[in-house]
Amino acid sequence: MPRAVGNSYKSLAQRARVITEAWAGQNLFCPCCMAERILPSPPNTRAVDFWCGSCSERFQLKAKSSAIVNKVVDGAYTTMLAALRSDVAPSLFLLRYNLLSWNVVDLLLVPHFALSPSSLERRRPLSATARRAGWVGCFIVLSNIPLDARIPMVQGGVPLSSACVRQRFNRLRPLKEIDAADRGWTLDVLNVVRGLRKVEFENGDVYAESRKIESLHPDNRHIRDKIRQQLQFLRDAGFIEHVERGRWRVRETIGAS
Ligand SMILES: [Zn+2]
Numbered sequence: 624m625p626r627a628v629g630n631s632y633k634s635l636a637q638r639a640r641v642i643t644e645a646w647a648g649q650n651l652f653c654p655c656c657m658a659e660r661i662l663p664s665p666p667n668t669r670a671v672d673f674w675c676g677s678c679s680e681r682f683q684l685k686a687k688s689s690a691i692v693n694k695v696v697d698g699a700y701t702t703m704l705a706a707l708r709s710d711v712a713p714s715l716f717l718l719r720y721n722l723l724s725w726n727v728v729d730l731l732l733v734p735h736f737a738l739s740p741s742s743l744e745r746r747r748p749l750s751a752t753a754r755r756a757g758w759v760g761c762f763i764v765l766s767n768i769p770l771d772a773r774i775p776m777v778q779g780g781v782p783l784s785s786a787c788v789r790q791r792f793n794r795l796r797p798l799k800e801i802d803a804a805d806r807g808w809t810l811d812v813l814n815v816v817r818g819l820r821k822v823e824f825e826n827g828d829v830y831a832e833s834r835k836i837e838s839l840h841p842d843n844r845h846i847r848d849k850i851r852q853q854l855q856f857l858r859d860a861g862f863i864e865h866v867e868r869g870r871w872r873v874r875e876t877i878g879a880s
Pocket residue numbers: 653654655656657658675676677678679680
């Protein structure tokens with residue numbers, strides 16, 4: 624990464640921010656279209672760091688030097704929830720860099736339409752002694768996002784080809800067409816289907832995991848109807864195909880790349 628751009632900053636956090644943003648501006652292509660570069664957002668654009676001048680896709684860069692773990696710290700819970708419900712959240716670049724060499728170690732892309740209320744975890748309010756007492760933040764829980772939608776762009780310092788990244792992004796695109804209110808369910812059922820690690824499965828296999836889905840949607844009492852409806856959405860979106868009554872086949876396994 625271009626570490627010299629951070630020379631005039633004393634705080635490590637500020638240096639890391641300008642260095643990682645400079646690297647992203649010089650190196651990141653748009654995964655959503657064929658644009659070779661993405662552009663920095665105008666200053667003070669809330670929660671959006673980059674956008675694509677060709678297709679207008681918006682991105683947020685979250686960079687840190689420690690490993691990308693399951694829970695990623697995000698902003699205010701209610702703000703993020705509202706952004707997801709109105710389908711205006713940006714896609715995420717999760718970047719891990721080496722603090723000594725300032726090299727990019729890992730980079731993960733999560734398309735905005737793969738984020739849903741199920742992928743948010745409300746944090747405890749800040750304590751009464753905190754500067755922003757009572758403020759409630761959130762985590763993005765990666766394990767609640769289907770593996771398909773956690774797209775590696777750099778792995779262990781090795782970049783994946785733009786063709787490979789765009790191909791994985793494109794396979795998810797049908798999800799974008801599903802209404803945001805329903806899409807959370809579709810993603811949750813897709814996540815369960817991937818978790819089965821089976822080429823063929825039955826409705827009953829998904830029902831067996833319904834407790835997990837129920838915990839994400841505690842107010843729904845018709846969970847099996849909803850699961851069947853979402854399996855049909857996944858069929859229409861090309862993720863699975865119908866074999867016979869109540870039986871499905873996964874069209875492509877994910878994670879081999
Ligand atoms: Zn684009």
